[in-house]
Amino acid sequence: MTKAASVLHWFRLDLRLHDNLALRNAINEAENRKHILRPTYVLDPDIKNKVGRNRLKFLIQSLRDLDANLRKINSRLFIIKGRAVDCLPQLFEKWQVKFITLQVDIDPELVKQDEVIEKICEEKDIFMVKRVQHTVYDFNTTLRNNNGNVPLTYQKFLSLVASTQVKDTIEITKQVSEDCKGSEFDSKDDDISLLDDLGFTEEDLNECKYPGGETEGLKRLNTYMTKKQWVCNFEKPNTSPNSIEPSTTVLSPYISHGCLSSKLFYHKLKEVESGMKHSSPPVSLLGQLMWREFYYTAGAGTENFDKMVGNPLCTQIPWKKNEEYLKAWAEGRTGYPFVDAIMRQLKQEGWIHHLARHMVACFLTRGDLWVSWEEGAKVFEDYLLDYDWSLNAGNWMWLSASAFFYKYYRVYSPIAFGKKTDKEGLYIRKYVPELKKYPSEFIYEPWKAPKSTQMAAGCIIGQDYPKRIVDHDKVHKDNIQKMNAAYKLKKENKTLKRKR
Incomplete structure (x- = not known):
């Protein structure tokens, strides 16, 4: 018996029914041709090692919600574990795929992956529709x-x-025809339960500030x-x-x-x-x-947009590799309470305010630690719920004054900036609880507190909370001079190129 042909919609960064033209194209094609509709998400089996815990939790919740919403229109989500370039060709054969829809993205890894899949589709005479909808x-x-x-x-x-x-957005609310359901529709194979082995209990999934979906x-x-x-x-x-x-x-x-x-x-x-x-x-x-x-x-x-070398927009700056500084920053142990509070909130909740991102990005790069923005971008990729390839790279270049923003002499103070909106340090007291009993006058600069005050607060600097990693007043001035030298060299190189 000949297997029924099918239409596959490949979900990636479009985990929704509303305003999903690619999905609607798949539904229409399946119904018009009496094909089986198979909405599919490909899950990298190594995802636990690639995505931070908060982001992974958000993804699981989003996929669960997506499956529930698909079932409301008489469809379901198929979750396939594997690398897309390996498992999709197998699905094309297994499901007799004749039509595939997906959204366009610009992440270089996805672009390369799409080129491979597109070539396979051409060879197998599978019609591919790609929509810009992110x-x-x-x-x-x-x-x-x-x-x-x-x-x-x-x-x-x-x-x-x-x-x-x-253009106006679209809604998908019409029930999918029964003719578009395959024999495996009620099977537990490739269903949402495949997410259960990613290391989360139901209690974990229920306890979060920003549930996905x-x-x-x-x-x-x-x-x-x-x-x-x-x-x-x-x-x-x-x-x-x-x-x-x-x-x-x-x-x-x-x-x-x-x-x-x-x-x-x-x-x-x-x-x-x-x-x-x-x-x-x-x-x-x-x-x-x-x-x-x-x-x-x-x-x-822009070629190499997420890198410094080979990126035509990016100023080439001689950052120093310093694993100790990078680790202290990422873990919220710099000795600057405002910086540490931000990084701890990021690690705990997966989200921080945009201006807080400005603060810690400047601190890591041109402001204080002189560590490459690429290193900071990797940490944000791991921790941020809202990680986005282009925004992450663009914002890090901006805040390190590598591209888009060139007033490198305007540096965020890890002390004064936070005081503007929180003089009492309530935010610090929440995320850096070691310091919660410190008087407000020392909450941003605990190293200035007399030993007796430190003892009374139950937190000795250098023992219960780190000494500051650098002296901001000194290093930021030195770093401005380094930035000035990098900009001067950039200008000289441009002049030489023009003369050639």
Whole structure:
């Protein structure tokens, strides 16, 4: 008996039903041709060693939610363990795949993977449809509109997309036909239970500040969009990097995992702003979304975007390799309480405020420790719930003054910056509990506390909490001189190239 042909939708960073044109294409094709529909997620068996615990938990919750939402429309999620380039060709044979849909991405690893899969599809006469649906704008179109060049400033990017009409989002609510269900539909093979061996108990999955999934992402979006005045008054620099509860929406993890459509967020913001006085980019909520679009465009058009060497946008800076500094920073043991509180929050919760990211990124690189931004980017990739290849690289280059931002002499103070919004150090007391009994006058600079005060607080500096790793007042001035030398060399090299 001949096996029924099938249509495969390959979920990657589109873990949702709403605004998923590639999925709708797959459903339509399956129904029109009376093929079996197989929505599929390919899970790298080595994922536990590649993704931090918070991100992995968020992914598991998102996949569970995706399966539940697919079942509401009479479908299900197939989870396949393996490397995509190995297991997809096997599925093509096993399921007699004739049509595959997926979304476009710009992560170099995914781009290379797609090239291999696309070649296999050509050989097997499988029709492939790829959709741009992880961003508001098609970054390739934006680059073409700029003669193939990367817009190097945020304002230039905004001018390029100013006249672009953003298409409406779509909804998938119609029940999938019974004819599109295969004989294995009710089988436990390749079902969501395959996630159970990733090392989490149900208690682990239930205990988290930001649970993953489309359902939660839409709920969070709708909650904030009802706060119209708050949305219209929002200005990022006026939010607090060290508030105990987030002073921003924390929608970024849902957008980065594809649980929430960035295009839907765009349209909702436009609805709220319509007819009301509101803040504007770059500081508005819409402005924050446009930063994401800017970095996606830059990442799509720049070779080696996540590296210093071979990256045409990136200033070549002679960073020092210092494993001791890097480890102390990553673990929140620098001796600077504000920096350590931020890094501990990141490790515990998987999220920190954008301005807090500015603080610790500057501290690791040009501000204090003179460690390469590439090293910091790897730590963020591990810890951040909202890790995104292009944003991570772009922001690290910006904060290390390697690209986009060149005022390297403007350095964040690990003492003064936090005091602006939290003089009492409540944030530090929460995430660096060793210091919770310190008087407010010493909470940002505990090394200045008299020994008697340290003893009374139950925390001796150098014993119960680290001594500061460097003297900020001294090293940041030295580092400015090093940055100046790197910029001077860059300018000289440009002049030499022009003369040639």
